[in-house]
Amino acid sequence: MSVDLQTVKRVAHLARIAVSEEDAERMTGELNAILGFVEQLNEVDVSGVEPMTSVTPMEMKKRQDAVTDGNKAADIVANAPATDENFFLVPKVVE
Amino acid sequence: MTDLTHLTISEARAKLRGKEITAAEITEAYLAAIERANPVLNAYVTVTADKARDMAKASDAKLATGEGGALEGIPLGIKDLFATEGIHTQACSHVLDGFKPRYESTVTTNLWADGAIMLGKLNMDEFAMGSSNETSYYGPVINPWRRSRVETVVMPTTHQGDGGFVSAGGTKTARTLDNAQLVPGGSSGGSASSVAAFLCAGATATDTGGSIRQPAALTGTVGIKPTYGRCSRWGIVAFASSLDQAGPIARDVRDAAILLKSMASVDPKDTTSVDRPVPDYEAAIGKPIKGMKVGIPKEYRVEGMPEDIEALWQKGIAWLKDAGAEIVDISLPHTKYALPAYYIVAPAEASSNLARYDGVRYGLRVPGKDIVDMYEKTRAAGFGREVKRRIMIGTYVLSAGYYDAYYLQAQKVRTLIKRDFENVFAAGVDVILTPATPSAAFGIADEDMASDPVKMYLNDIFTVTVNMAGLPGISVPAGLDGKGLPLGLQLIGRPFDEETLFQTANVIEQAAGRFQPEKWW
Incomplete structure (x- = not known):
C-alpha cells in the first residue's frame, strides 16, 4: 500500500500537524519508503496467532479506589502557556 | 594525583567511603571537565552546577558519619527524558519549551535516595526518536571517538x-x-558521549529499540536495557509505552550493575512495574560461566555486515568458550521482521502518546485563528521532522480501514518474535550472543542516512528484537575496528535474568579489556 498527497494531508490533519504543500510532498515520499519497508510483514503466516497485548505475563495491578493525591491545581497549571485562576486558557471553542 | 573524573563508580565509591576524596572534590572535577568539553561535544543541554554542589555537600555530611547510600557522592548525568523537579525536562524537543516539571521521576528519585549527585540533563534525539542524536532540538552530540x-x-x-x-x-x-566528527549513536547520545568523555561517572538512559545499547556500542561504553517492567516508567516522557525501558550507561560492567540496582524498583505508580525484588547485580560479577549454554543466532549474520564485526563476534564466541561455556547454534526465524513490526508498533504508540502536546497544558503555544489552527501550528512548529514522520506513520496505521492490515498484523508478528526467544530458552540456552550494531560510529550528517529514513532505522536491526520481546539486553565493548573505533557485542537474556548478563558481560570485558578515546577535545 502507498499513500498519495491527498492522504498525507488528511493524515496530517488527523494528527493536528499543519503542513505546507512542500512538506506534504516530501512526507509522501518518506512515508511511502517506510510503508514499503514494513510491507514485508505480509509474508508472515499469522494464522492462529494472538496479537501481543503485554510482553510480560502479568495481571494489571489494581489499587484501592481511594484518593491518594490532589490539591495540586497550582502545580498542574504551572507550566501552561496561558492560565487564569487555575484554568487553562484556550481560543474560544463555542460561540 | 589521579584525575578524579577517570575513576569508575566502584573506585570512587571506595575512595569516598575511605575518606580519601570528598564528594565536593569529585563534583568540582566533573563540573570543570564539562565546562571545558561541552562547547565541543554538546552532551549536556543543562548543567545544574549549584544543585550538584548542594547535593555534594549533603553527601559529604553523610559520608562523614558513615551513613552514605549505595551511590553516595557519585556524580551522574540524567537523560533529558526523565522528569526532574524544577529542572529543564524537554525530551530535547522544542514543543516542551520551558517545561520544568513539578515532580520527579521514580528512577531519579531512587538515585537521589541512594546519594547520587545530579550534574545536569543530557542531550538526546527528540523524544528518543533517532539513532544518531541528530534529531535533537539542541543540535547533535559529538562522539569523543574519532577514526x-x-x-x-x-x-x-x-x-x-x-x-x-x-x-x-x-x-x-x-x-x-582524523578530524571528521562522528555521531555517538542515539537516542541516548548525550548519555553515551558524556560517559565516554569522562563528563559524568555514569548516566541514565532509555531504550525503546536500541537507544541504550547502540550508543553504548558506538562509544566503547557499557549499556544495559533491563527487562520490560524492571525500571519504573513513571516520570519518563513516553515514546512507545509497551517498549520503553530505562537503564544505565556506564564505563564498565560493574558500574552498570551498581547503577541498575539503584534505578530499578517496584513502583505502584507504574502499572507495568513488576513485583519482584531487585537482586544485587554486582554479586553476579566474577562468577564463572563454566557450563553455561550460549546461543549464537544464525539470523544475525546479515548481508553487508563489515568483516570487523563478524570477526569480533567470532572472538566473543572464543572468549566465552575458553571460559567454559557451551556454544550452540540457534535459530530465531522471525528476526528479520522485528524492525518492520517495530516501525508500526512504535509510531502507533508514539502518535497516541504525543497527542498531549497541544499548546494548552505545557510547553510551546503558537497562536491560531481557532483552537484547531492553534493545535496544528503549535505541533508544526514544536516537533522536528523525524518526530512528525513517526506521528504521521502512527496516525496512518491506526486510521480507519488500516488498523488490521498494519497494527494488528505487527502485534501478531511480535508474538512470533517473542515465541522464537521462548523456544530457545526452553531448549536450555542461558544467554544469546550477537553483535550490538551493524556498523561502527558514522559521520555527522551522513548523506546516505539523511536521504533515506529506513537506512537510519537499520542501525537498530540487532537491538530491536529485544524490545519487541521485552527481554533484557546488554552491550559491552569488545574491540576496535580497523579505523580504531569501538565495537560492541550484545548479550540477550531470559526475562528478569539481568544477573546472567552481567556475569557473562564481565567475562567479555575481562578478555577484551577496556577502551577509552584519545583526548582531542
Missing part, C-alpha cells in the same frame, strides 16, 4: 621512545586522528 589512521613515521633520534613502538630502524607506528 584514526595507522602510519609509520621515521623517528628523529632525539625523540625516540616517547610512546608508540620504537623499531630497531628508528621508525614507529603511530595513530593519527
